[in-house]
Structure formats: structure tokens, C-alpha cells
Amino acid sequence: MSTITVAQAAEFLRGHDSYLILTHKRPDGDTIGCAAGLCRGLRALGKTAHICPGTGATPVFAPYLEGLLAPEGYEPSAVVSVDIAAAGLFTDAGQPWLARGVDLAIDHHPSQEFFARQTCLDAGRAACGELVFDILRELGPVTADMAAPLYVAIATDTGCFQYSSTTAHTHRAAAALMDTGLDVFPLNKRHFRTKTWARLQVERLIVERMHRYDGGKLAVAPVSLSLMDEAGAVEGDMEDIAAFLGQIEGVETSVTIRELEEGGCKLSLRTGAGLNASAVCALLGGGGHAAAAGCTVSGTLEEAEAAILAAIRTVQAGA
């Protein structure tokens, strides 16, 4: 375990060649954007660089990978991971490279597990994209084609500068990325101002069928398989659906319950300051953070709702 600075990470990248870049499983805009930005930056230095295939990127993020995925049989001499906090978060395609050994991990998660030979970590950054941008700036001029995926990394990981993780540095990074001539409007439109028809139907049905308790402070949305069918929704339409209820004025605690194909239900809990979400979900065998946690339970949607309500009451009574 060794932590290195931005300048040292740049030095490493300048000193090697034939890179393979790894992204984390269930990829978000940050890991995909970092990989694409870094890959383009390395290529601009005249290096060979590719992203490990099998990222599992959803259609909204897949375009950023175009032309950057490694061809079959590619033999890298340096392996770099971006936005991966732990060995358990590697993709299936990334597993052999984890076994071979990761040369450099670039990350912003405080939970970083130091699986790599060298780690460039700054947990003060809202997005790993901020860190990759600083590294690229050390390596040479950042162009608009590198800036686009890095902007996506930063903007999506901060809910377009709305999450509490956003800092003055985040805004300065966005400004510097725009200085490259990057037009951020189409990126904002795609990621923050576009909903599929199916997603709109999901939201409509959730509003129609949700349950409210405690004078509206507690909201529960049961999302049955039949609701998904009725909406014509697939998994790609459900991104960040657990945050949907939390935007309702007056709602402090929200639960989204997804009925699973294989039986049972997956619950996502979001809480305000007064209730520890992780403690509630721990009672049902799950876990997470103080404000956002989850668990999987057996039984029907009705049974899952009764179980989480009971768990919430237990934690509230103990608080």
C-alpha cells in the first residue's frame, strides 16, 4: 500500500506505455468518464491505451467508450483502475487483471482498499473525474475530446453540482473543462434533462400507488414486476429511482421496494438526519450508509413493506 500524488501519478503515466484501463462493475458516469478521458489523454501523448471491454455500460454512457475498448488479445504492460474502491467491484472482464496486479489505482473513495501497487487517492474530491483531470493537466494540454467525458464524470457524480459532495474545486474543474471549448449543453441535456417515455410512466405509476405515513414524512413506493410491465420499463429506465420519493416536499424517509424476478424484494431506504438508514437495514440483514442503505428480503411487496416499517419503528423507538 502506497499513496502517491497527482504529480507522481502523471510521472508514472508518462513513464510507461501500452495501458489497459479498468472500470468498476455496474458502471456510472464517473468510472466511464474517467476511463474515456484518461484513455484519450494517454493517446494524445502518443501512448497505446485501451479500456477493458465488458464494462456493462448502459446506453446513456456507452457512447463515451466508442473506439476506446481494447481489441481481443491486447497485451498491456501497465494496468490502471479508475474510480474502483475495492477488489470486489471489478467487472468479470477485469478479474484476470486484478489477479495479474493493478499498477495504478486512481480513486476518490474513502473506503479505498489499496488493492493496487500504487494508489493516487483524494477522498476530498466529489468525483474521481476531478482527480483524473488534475493528472491529465500535469501531462499536457487537455482538449475538448478529453474534457467531455471528464465533465460527464464530474457532473453525473455530483447530480449536476447539487449533491453535498460538491465543492468550490468541483466548480473550478467544470470551468477549466469548459475553457477547452467544450460545449456542455448537449451533455447536460442528455444526462439531466432527458427521460424515457417508460421512465415517465414508472414515475406516474409510483405517484399513483405510493403509500404515505406519518403525515407525509414517510413515503413507500412498491414497484411490482407488473408495474414495470405496465410502464414498458427495463432496468435502464430505473436509474436512481430510489431518489425519486426523496424529492417530495415534506418527505424525510423514503423506501423504494422492487419486486425481484427470482422472488423476494430489494429495498432501498433514504433517510434524513433523524434516522440511521444503515441501522434500519441491518435489522433486515442489509447495510449501507447513514442516509442511504438497502437490503433484500423474502416475501411479497406487502410483506417487505411491513418488515421495513417495523424495522423503522424499532430504530426510531431506540433512538
Next chain:
Amino acid sequence: MSTITVAQAAEFLRGHDSYLILTHKRPDGDTIGCAAGLCRGLRALGKTAHICPGTGATPVFAPYLEGLLAPEGYEPSAVVSVDIAAAGLFTDAGQPWLARGVDLAIDHHPSQEFFARQTCLDAGRAACGELVFDILRELGPVTADMAAPLYVAIATDTGCFQYSSTTAHTHRAAAALMDTGLDVFPLNKRHFRTKTWARLQVERLIVERMHRYDGGKLAVAPVSLSLMDEAGAVEGDMEDIAAFLGQIEGVETSVTIRELEEGGCKLSLRTGAGLNASAVCALLGGGGHAAAAGCTVSGTLEEAEAAILAAIRTVQAGA
């Protein structure tokens, strides 16, 4: 008509006292935030400063005015307008002051009509709040209590840094405002991540009842008075509702039709690159911009929908 620089505007503000600050009618976050930020900044200089009452601020913006409205009978010696582009945009309470003469107009609209003795105008700024911030920086240190309303001005006028008006300067202004120690998270939560229950019902009913044409490229939402009743919605719940349809994937042209209490309908049209919204609405006696225009027509919702569809077809045929 005289245009002055940021430094000259600061000089003017340093050189006078007993300020009255005017906001525009149907106020948004920019005019309210500018007024509040400027008022606090002037008071920090030891000046007397108040905002003209009767702003008409909706509940979401009214809190920023607390403690800043002029007492009855207040006699200012200098009148300053913020974010007001034209004489026709003064509030009822502002009319007498327009008649007396506005000493300084601070604005960012290219359509500025130069009604004031002096005008500090920068049409390159996404929000008037950016300009007020630059002026306050000339006057002295900007504190978090000045920064909060200025952040609201900038963030709301750019759709939280998403509109095409957003520049690198906008992000740098946000960063500098955060440097004052300002916590932007509660402000983002209030303005971008909160929907009233009634607003959610309005959106649900719109999705349920909207009409789609041209394979989903054209969307029309009739909003009847009975829909408003059913949703329990008041005017404050309808902010920016014309933008709601525009977020649907594949929608290029959208029309929101509001049935009016007094009879007839008010139409808001949003278009993409291929269709001039202003030309369409001109056919029905209205007007606006290339991408956003409106008109008021007599008749029922059905008649209004038929009329705007015909107007769209006419302009499309002529294009």
C-alpha cells in the same frame, strides 16, 4: 443612455446612501437573489438599503427577502434596479420609482431598454447575479449571507448550470461564492430537488393525458382547470411547467395549454432547431423567441390544440 463598468457601478454605490432596490414583476430567483445580495452588501458597507415591497415573490423565494423590505414611508435617495430589462417589467409598487427615475440599472438582458440614468449591463452573463457578485467584490469582502442569495440567483437562472447560457465564468462565480463558506446543499435541495405533492400530481396527470403526434416528436399537454383542481395545484406549483414535456426522450416540439379562469387558453410552445416557435405563435397573435414562444387564444382546450397544431403545420410547410 449610458453604460458603465462594474468598477463604475461599485463607485456609484460607494458614493451614495439610502438605497431602494427594485425587482421585476413575476419575480424569479435571479431578480430576488440579486436584490437580497446587493441589499446585504450595501448594509455591510454601513449604508441604509431596502428592497421595494410588493415583489410578488412565491413562497420558495420569499424567505430571501426577510428583513430586507423597505418600511412604509421610506424615502430613498438612490434607486437601483436589478435584472429588469424594460420599463414594462416594473412591479406596481415599483411604478412610482420608475416615474421618479432609476439611478442605476444592473442587468444582463440583451433586450435592455436603458430606462435608467446609468446602466451596468453585461449580456454575456448567464445570470444578473454574476454581475452583482462582481460589483460586490469591488466593494469589499463578500460574506456567506450575501453569497447565499447570489448563488440562488445564478443557480436558478441557469437551471443549476444546465442551460446553454452557462459559461466557465458562471462556474467560477459559484466556486467563489462557495469560498465564502456558503453551504449550497440546502439551497440546491430547496430549488432543484423538491417538488410539492400537488406538482407531482400535476405531472402525473399530464403524463396520463398528454397527446403525442408525429411518432412522439410532437407532444401536447392540455392542462384544464379541472386537472388543477384534481391535483390540488395552485399557481406556485406550476413553475416552469412548459419545460416538463421537453425532457421526454424524442420530443422535439412541445405545447402546454393552460385553460384560463377568465375563458380562453394560454399556450406555451417549445421547439428544437427545425421549427421557429415565434413564427408559429405569431400566427395566433403571440410571439417570443425561436425556441420558446407563447400566445393566448379564445375557445376550449380542444380548439386551442387544433389551432396550434394547424399553425405548426403551416410553419412546417413554409419552412
